[in-house]
Amino acid sequence: MKRLPVILAYIVLVLGGILMIFPFVWMILTSLKPFAELFNLEVLPREPTLENYRQVLTQTDFPRWFLNSLGIAGITTISVLFFDSLVGYTLAKLRFPGREIVFVLILATLMVPTEMLVIPWYVMSVGYGWVNSYWGILFPGLISAFGVFLMRQFFQSLPTELMDAGRIDGLSEFGVFWRVAFPLVRPALAALGIFTFLGNWNAFLWPLVIIQSPEMRTLPVGVALFSGEAATAWHLIMTASSLSVLPVLLVFLFFQKQIIEGVVLTGVKG
Amino acid sequence: MKPRFSLATREALWAFAFLAIPLLFFLFIRIYPAFQALWLSLFEWNADPAKRQYVGLEHYSRMLADPTLGRALRNTALYTFIGVPLQIALGLAIALLLQSVTRLRDLFRAIYFTPYITPAVAVAWVFSWMLSPNFGIVNEILGLFGIPAQKFLSSPSQALLTVTAIVVWQNLGFQIVLFLAGLESIPRTYYEAARIDGADGWAMFRYITLPLLNPVTVFSAVIGTIGFLQLFTQVVNLNFTDQGGPVNSTLTIALYIYQLAFKSFNLGYAAAVTVLLFGIILVITLVQLRILSRRVEY
Numbered sequence: 001m002k003r004l005p006v007i008l009a010y011i012v013l014v015l016g017g018i019l020m021i022f023p024f025v026w027m028i029l030t031s032l033k034p035f036a037e038l039f040n041l042e043v044l045p046r047e048p049t050l051e052n053y054r055q056v057l058t059q060t061d062f063p064r065w066f067l068n069s070l071g072i073a074g075i076t077t078i079s080v081l082f083f084d085s086l087v088g089y090t091l092a093k094l095r096f097p098g099r100e101i102v103f104v105l106i107l108a109t110l111m112v113p114t115e116m117l118v119i120p121w122y123v124m125s126v127g128y129g130w131v132n133s134y135w136g137i138l139f140p141g142l143i144s145a146f147g148v149f150l151m152r153q154f155f156q157s158l159p160t161e162l163m164d165a166g167r168i169d170g171l172s173e174f175g176v177f178w179r180v181a182f183p184l185v186r187p188a189l190a191a192l193g194i195f196t197f198l199g200n201w202n203a204f205l206w207p208l209v210i211i212q213s214p215e216m217r218t219l220p221v222g223v224a225l226f227s228g229e230a231a232t233a234w235h236l237i238m239t240a241s242s243l244s245v246l247p248v249l250l251v252f253l254f255f256q257k258q259i260i261e262g263v264v265l266t267g268v269k270g
Numbered sequence: 271m272k273p274r275f276s277l278a279t280r281e282a283l284w285a286f287a288f289l290a291i292p293l294l295f296f297l298f299i300r301i302y303p304a305f306q307a308l309w310l311s312l313f314e315w316n317a318d319p320a321k322r323q324y325v326g327l328e329h330y331s332r333m334l335a336d337p338t339l340g341r342a343l344r345n346t347a348l349y350t351f352i353g354v355p356l357q358i359a360l361g362l363a364i365a366l367l368l369q370s371v372t373r374l375r376d377l378f379r380a381i382y383f384t385p386y387i388t389p390a391v392a393v394a395w396v397f398s399w400m401l402s403p404n405f406g407i408v409n410e411i412l413g414l415f416g417i418p419a420q421k422f423l424s425s426p427s428q429a430l431l432t433v434t435a436i437v438v439w440q441n442l443g444f445q446i447v448l449f450l451a452g453l454e455s456i457p458r459t460y461y462e463a464a465r466i467d468g469a470d471g472w473a474m475f476r477y478i479t480l481p482l483l484n485p486v487t488v489f490s491a492v493i494g495t496i497g498f499l500q501l502f503t504q505v506v507n508l509n510f511t512d513q514g515g516p517v518n519s520t521l522t523i524a525l526y527i528y529q530l531a532f533k534s535f536n537l538g539y540a541a542a543v544t545v546l547l548f549g550i551i552l553v554i555t556l557v558q559l560r561i562l563s564r565r566v567e568y
Contacts, residue, residue: 096282120303
């Protein structure tokens, strides 16, 4: 009698799983079809072709968009990891007047939605000539308040004796942070790093506002505007979509465990 | 006494040195712009700062009589009220199912989680292809069951629900992972004790699982609400050539702000709408934290 609910659970999970995977399968299958086969809706392509990939990769700025996204997400992630842990460490472990005020000030910025900041950022970028530049795309994300909050939590759990030992060994205050404390919060850094990278890789609103020329586009903006122009060339749209999804799927395949643990870490603790 | 004093000063100096750049960042990139948005909302926008005209609260009174804003507010409320409970209920249900099986749990979890990390832009285009009224695979499948073709994203009555379903599809994995972690943190002994007291499955769910999951549910509701209130990327890409959907049936506040600011360059009025959005998010978050995070005592 106890087996029946378990079998039912598996049936529901498998059906749900199909619902989760099918859009990806259909995207890739469509990307392998020539235009002529697009509208007959057979599941498998009769004459599978990589021509769509060749076309998207050679006739658009796709490789450039890919590199733009990689560079912007990469630089942002490094900056966030460094500054967020530095600030988190300072707020958790150093004593100085105004510590509470600084913490509350940073925390308060979490309440402000991006939409509210986008207009002043744009006005600011016009003023300083940052429109359509890499700096313009990435400056708003260089430090994250959420990351500061998260890193502070983790540094607080480190015993202060460790830092004192570093001081006795003659390390400077920066040395204590960089050589002693920083390496000890690796799980938190991994989680924060992965989410910062993904967040920037997928970011859409601000890049859409600040980018003007095709070669400056990030991947999501590139895919969106390319698809908008492609109209009914769904084989090419699905190819562009596949190309932007596949790197993420590959990363997920390799770092599945860290990514899911990261969600738990940031979600449940943060 | 002197060395101790200088040691404290030294520590404070280091702290300020560490904080210098980040504080400048938060002041100029996060805090100042928030106030600037308030300030801009009081002016009629002009690219030339000298020609910006002070209009006081005119933009705010204009909002009261703006039917498109009303539409965007109503849609955003619908997205949130349908989407958040739906994704919490489904996420919890699937997490419970996952907990009841022993084999392939990690595989299922990974499969359900995948959409969450994929770019929303790509997801939106894949769905708009699958849901295409004439050539979409979904209508083809519905046809196999004798269901007539639906218009989905191009129907004023279906578009909003379709967008909601797609967003929930994408968010579901996040909910599942959170709830699964929450479920695993509930001590087994509680259930064993309840079983000895003669509690049935529903009673255990109602009086043990739900109350102890409360922190996770609160977190998930708050994050989900903030996400739905700022819905933008999916709405833009799902109806790319008709942004806002048929008769603005999918228009959200965030998309309306974008259109006002960067299509019609009405930055002053757009800034006023962002202030409204800020107010809505602030109030709802505070209310949710208050209502949902009532402490559970045993």
